[in-house]
Amino acid sequence: MQALHIKAKELLESGRVRVIIGYGEGSSGRVRPVFIRNVSEAEKLVWDNRCKQNLAVYLLKPEIKKIGMPAIVATPAAVMSIVQLISENQLKNGDLVALAIEDDSVTEISDDVSLETYVQSHPVIFPPSVKEEIRTIAEKSLQDRLKYWQDELSRCIKCYACRVACPLCYCERCITDVNQPQWVCVASHLQGNFEWHMNRAMHLAGRCIECGSCTLACPVGIPIGLITIEASRVVEKEFGQKPGLRCNAPSAMSTFKVEDVETFIK
Amino acid sequence: MNPNNIYKPYLMRIEKVTDEAPGVKTFRLNFMNDVEKEYFAFRAGQFGEYSVFGEGESTFCIASSPTRKDYIECTFRQAGRVTSALARQEAGDVMGFRGPYGNVFPLEDWKGKNLLFIAGGIALPPMRCVIWNALDQRDWFKDVTVLYGARTVADLVYKNELDEWGGRTDMRLVTTVDPGGETPDWKGKIGFVPTVLEQMAPSYENTIAIVCGPPVMIKFTFPVLEKLGFNADRMYTTLENRMKCGIGKCGRCNVGPAYVCKDGPVFTYEQLRTFPEEY
Amino acid sequence: MNDQSKIITHDNLLKFLDALRTSGKDLYAPQRKAQKTFFLPVDNVQSIVFDYVQTTESPKALLFPKVERLISYEYVDGQVQVMDHAESRKVNECILFGSRPCDAVALKTLADFFSRDVPDVFMQQRHDALTIISISCTKKDENCFCTSVGTSPGDTTGSDILLTPVEESRYYAEVLTEKGRALVDALPEYFEISGPVEKEKYVAKLENVFSSEEITRRLSKAFDDPMWNDASLRCLGCGTCAYVCPVCSCFDIQDEGNNKRGDRLRCWDSCGFALFTLHTSGHNPRPTQSERWRQRLMHKFSYMPEKYDLLGCVGCGRCSRACPVDMNMKEQLEEIVAEIKAI
Numbered sequence: 001m002q003a004l005h006i007k008a009k010e011l012l013e014s015g016r017v018r019v020i021i022g023y024g025e026g027s028s029g030r031v032r033p034v035f036i037r038n039v040s041e042a043e044k045l046v047w048d049n050r051c052k053q054n055l056a057v058y059l060l061k062p063e064i065k066k067i068g069m070p071a072i073v074a075t076p077a078a079v080m081s082i083v084q085l086i087s088e089n090q091l092k093n094g095d096l097v098a099l100a101i102e103d104d105s106v107t108e109i110s111d112d113v114s115l116e117t118y119v120q121s122h123p124v125i126f127p128p129s130v131k132e133e134i135r136t137i138a139e140k141s142l143q144d145r146l147k148y149w150q151d152e153l154s155r156c157i158k159c160y161a162c163r164v165a166c167p168l169c170y171c172e173r174c175i176t177d178v179n180q181p182q183w184v185c186v187a188s189h190l191q192g193n194f195e196w197h198m199n200r201a202m203h204l205a206g207r208c209i210e211c212g213s214c215t216l217a218c219p220v221g222i223p224i225g226l227i228t229i230e231a232s233r234v235v236e237k238e239f240g241q242k243p244g245l246r247c248n249a250p251s252a253m254s255t256f257k258v259e260d261v262e263t264f265i266k
Numbered sequence: 267m268n269p270n271n272i273y274k275p276y277l278m279r280i281e282k283v284t285d286e287a288p289g290v291k292t293f294r295l296n297f298m299n300d301v302e303k304e305y306f307a308f309r310a311g312q313f314g315e316y317s318v319f320g321e322g323e324s325t326f327c328i329a330s331s332p333t334r335k336d337y338i339e340c341t342f343r344q345a346g347r348v349t350s351a352l353a354r355q356e357a358g359d360v361m362g363f364r365g366p367y368g369n370v371f372p373l374e375d376w377k378g379k380n381l382l383f384i385a386g387g388i389a390l391p392p393m394r395c396v397i398w399n400a401l402d403q404r405d406w407f408k409d410v411t412v413l414y415g416a417r418t419v420a421d422l423v424y425k426n427e428l429d430e431w432g433g434r435t436d437m438r439l440v441t442t443v444d445p446g447g448e449t450p451d452w453k454g455k456i457g458f459v460p461t462v463l464e465q466m467a468p469s470y471e472n473t474i475a476i477v478c479g480p481p482v483m484i485k486f487t488f489p490v491l492e493k494l495g496f497n498a499d500r501m502y503t504t505l506e507n508r509m510k511c512g513i514g515k516c517g518r519c520n521v522g523p524a525y526v527c528k529d530g531p532v533f534t535y536e537q538l539r540t541f542p543e544e545y
Numbered sequence: 546m547n548d549q550s551k552i553i554t555h556d557n558l559l560k561f562l563d564a565l566r567t568s569g570k571d572l573y574a575p576q577r578k579a580q581k582t583f584f585l586p587v588d589n590v591q592s593i594v595f596d597y598v599q600t601t602e603s604p605k606a607l608l609f610p611k612v613e614r615l616i617s618y619e620y621v622d623g624q625v626q627v628m629d630h631a632e633s634r635k636v637n638e639c640i641l642f643g644s645r646p647c648d649a650v651a652l653k654t655l656a657d658f659f660s661r662d663v664p665d666v667f668m669q670q671r672h673d674a675l676t677i678i679s680i681s682c683t684k685k686d687e688n689c690f691c692t693s694v695g696t697s698p699g700d701t702t703g704s705d706i707l708l709t710p711v712e713e714s715r716y717y718a719e720v721l722t723e724k725g726r727a728l729v730d731a732l733p734e735y736f737e738i739s740g741p742v743e744k745e746k747y748v749a750k751l752e753n754v755f756s757s758e759e760i761t762r763r764l765s766k767a768f769d770d771p772m773w774n775d776a777s778l779r780c781l782g783c784g785t786c787a788y789v790c791p792v793c794s795c796f797d798i799q800d801e802g803n804n805k806r807g808d809r810l811r812c813w814d815s816c817g818f819a820l821f822t823l824h825t826s827g828h829n830p831r832p833t834q835s836e837r838w839r840q841r842l843m844h845k846f847s848y849m850p851e852k853y854d855l856l857g858c859v860g861c862g863r864c865s866r867a868c869p870v871d872m873n874m875k876e877q878l879e880e881i882v883a884e885i886k887a888i
Contacts, residue, residue, distance in 0.1 A: 028687055032871035053869075063778060063833055155578070157611055157788045157813065161869050163882040164781035175818050179322075179347040186799045187612045187812040212722045217869035219601060221579030252549075271631040273615040273798070273809065293674070317809075319618040320627060320802040346825040360625050448749050481828065507830075508822050510798055513663040517795035517816060520840075521830075523848040528662070542768050544830040544840070 008042035018068030021058045021225045030174045054134040054168035056081035056214040064243030071097040080244030081167040087249045112247040155220040156186035162224050163218035168181030204228040206235035209244040275362030286423040294342040310396040311532040316514050321351035325509040329391040331340035331398035369510040371396045380409040386479030387416045391468025392504045410437040415459040460486040470495035476502045500538035502524035505531045521545045550739040555714040557735040563590045574642040602643030603791030608671045611813050620805040631666040636674045644679045647859040676724045677792045681709040685749040688862030690875045692751045699748035703752030717742040755882045763885040766848040767821045776840035779870045786864035787815035
């Protein structure tokens with residue numbers, strides 16, 4: 001952690017960045033997102049195994065952008081989000097300094113090449129429990145799978161914490177907020193909840209970098225990330241493209257190759 | 267209003283549709299249920315929630331005067347989901363109406379005074395109810411002046427009534443369009459409403475000013491009135507905020523401690539100044 | 546000690562609840578799901594849990610459900626017919642078990658707010674059919690601050706029966722209202738008369754961290770204070786805090802249907818959403834999260850007390866526990882007291 005403090009102070013003092021987006025001590029033993037703008041506050045930054053939330057979401061928040069050039073304490077998932085956001089023209093080369101931390105040494109990554117090199121050597125590793133959950137659901141019959149998701153999604157209250165926690169949900173006017181036509185029911189009955197999550201899965205297919213922040217954010221304990229992870233895995237399997245690896249990758253779901261097949265559509 | 271379910275609308279038949287301006291229509295509505303019609307009453311300044319079943323509700327003032335008992339009217343611009351659906355309705359169709367909501371223009375307090383109405387564009391409808399109400403009780407008031415402006419000649423609403431008002435001897439009508447909005451045969455003034463107001467320089471003595479318009483127009487009109495000597499408690503406006511339930515429960519129109527739908531939409535400038543600028 | 550004070554053993558309590566359930570009433574009580582605690586319909590009283598400090602979601606859905614059908618319409622022979630759901634539905638009698646004293650205060654505030662001026666029949670029907678059996682808090686956590694907002698771990702306000710755990714798996718039962726008495730009188734075999742019980746010995750102790758009057762006073766001058774921007778930087782504008790809060794009641798009215806039939810629904814909404822105050826013209830009076838966060842706090846602690854003499858918060862701490870980015874309410878309020886210079 002000390003290396004992080006030193007780096008933070010150096011970045012701020014030199015004026016190279018105006019704000020460091022990182023993790024700080026929160027309440028009840030949690031960590032929370034912090035925005036360090038003064039050298040005197042740099043020691044508030046923490047780095048340990050509680051730091052899981054994807055902070056890349058703040059790179060697109062207008063109030064943060066207004067502060068100026070950011071550095072961001074980036075988990076491997078956050079770096080992947082940044083690469084994906086670059087490939088979608090939401091960020092560009094030089095917009096930020098990512099700080100990757102390993103064994104108390106901090107590496108600055110800011111250009112496309114070093115970001116790509118980093119994600120390729122630091123894949124997002126899933127805890128065995130998540131792999132197990134996915135396997136369990138995938139093994140269910142379609143009927144049982146539907147029952148499982150009906151049970152889970154009946155709890156959804158449409159708070160949209162999953163949406164705001166996701167760096168790739170950056171639409172200024174989300175499809176749920178479009179009312180001409182009203183594509184997705186506003187109400188949080190089961191149908192409205194299915195409409196929202198199915199839409200979200202389709203919009204994140206091929207883009208979800210599997211950080212799990214949505215599941216962390218959900219206040220009612222729905223393992224909502226499993227849906228978008230699965231959607232991305234289908235895209236990877238069928239179209240051979242994994243998100244978050246190349247800064248100039250074409251968008252998987254809005255480009256096609258002639259040899260694409262769609263055997264999974266039944 | 268149904269005393270039990272406050273969200274259940276009256277069923278209203280559209281009697282007449284008038285095209286006022288590009289995208290702007292007036293509906294004349296009548297209650298389908300005679301008993302409801304009998305008991306319905308409202309006062310100038312109040313608004314309602316007008317709905318198309320399956321699309322939703324939209325908030326407009328009641329644009330006709332309460333002195334005209336046979337119908338109510340609303341005027342709206344096609345802008346969003348519900349107003350677009352409304353714009354597709356025709357005479358004979360049935361729609362929903364909940365109301366009357368909100369507070370009123372205190373006409374009794376204005377007896378014996380001069381009335382100066384200042385309106386811009388699509389904001390003439392909320393004023394029209396009180397203008398006609400005043401004209402229908404003309405002997406209550408001294409001089410009645412209406413200053414109304416729009417961006418272009420085509421955008422002026424209630425064109426027939428403007429002609430009528432222009433022809434009356436018991437009131438003064440001044441119409442204006444923004445510079446560049448005039449047609450070759452335009453006989454009214456050319457200039458923004460606050461500018462024309464300043465040129466007119468009406469006297470503040472014994473006069474009530476009622477202003478309604480887009481936020482930018484109000485922002486520039488109130489200072490002109492103040493410069494002319496009007497006191498803030500003699501300047502009225504009606505706020506168009508985002509409203510939903512109309513009865514102070516859903517929270518959308520909450521501005522400071524006030525709910526625009528309940529404590530307003532009619533406010534004096536003196537009251538408005540105490541609100542946080544969140545409207 | 547009054548004759549409405551009773552003792553009930555834990556075992557008898559479960560039997561009492563089961564008897565209520567099988568008598569045809571809907572019973573909602575805290576149960577575990579997805580490693581969190583929710584108020585859920587009870588099928589088996591053995592699944593009711595008792596070891597929680599506070600549930601994840603509040604019980605407000607029993608008065609103010611996340612989706613409520615207001616009217617339905619149908620076109621029959623070209624004519625529209627409107628069905629009034631307040632008239633046509635029958636709300637089943639409902640028992641809420643396991644709410645905390647703060648929840649009972651919140652439900653009372655909700656019911657009060659909705660019945661003022663223009664009474665809301667939907668909430669009234671549900672309120673009339675609801676009996677609230679709360680359990681005093683013997684534990685607290687660092688997110689609780691009920692004593693700073695006018696209630697306490699053993700407060701009887703708003704409950705029909707309040708149970709306080711005492712020794713030997715027993716509860717001291719205060720039967721507070723007609724509704725509470727009706728339940729107990731129908732099943733008296735489970736209750737024993739109680740001698741005097743010093744409730745304070747058993748309930749959690751929670752020190753005041755601030756006075757809500759002080760917060761209200763400081764906030765009345767705080768609208769233009771620059772603190773809101775920094776305080777809200779990490780807020781991402783979801784609806785979690787509003788939805789888990791037992792007092793928050795902002796809603797939307799949505800039509801779902803087509804040109805043959807449909808419904809008009811009331812659904813939860815939150816002032817934290819970016820588009821909550823958006824005008825169709827595109828003008829948004831609260832364009833950034835800073836204004837929206839300010840609105841949340843001002844509404845609860847300044848506007849509601851000023852206008853209705855009601856505080857919009859009961860210190861249950863749910864918003865703090867559920868917030869994905871740790872916008873801790875207690876901490877935010879402590880900072881307001883510390884930082885905003887009272888004039």
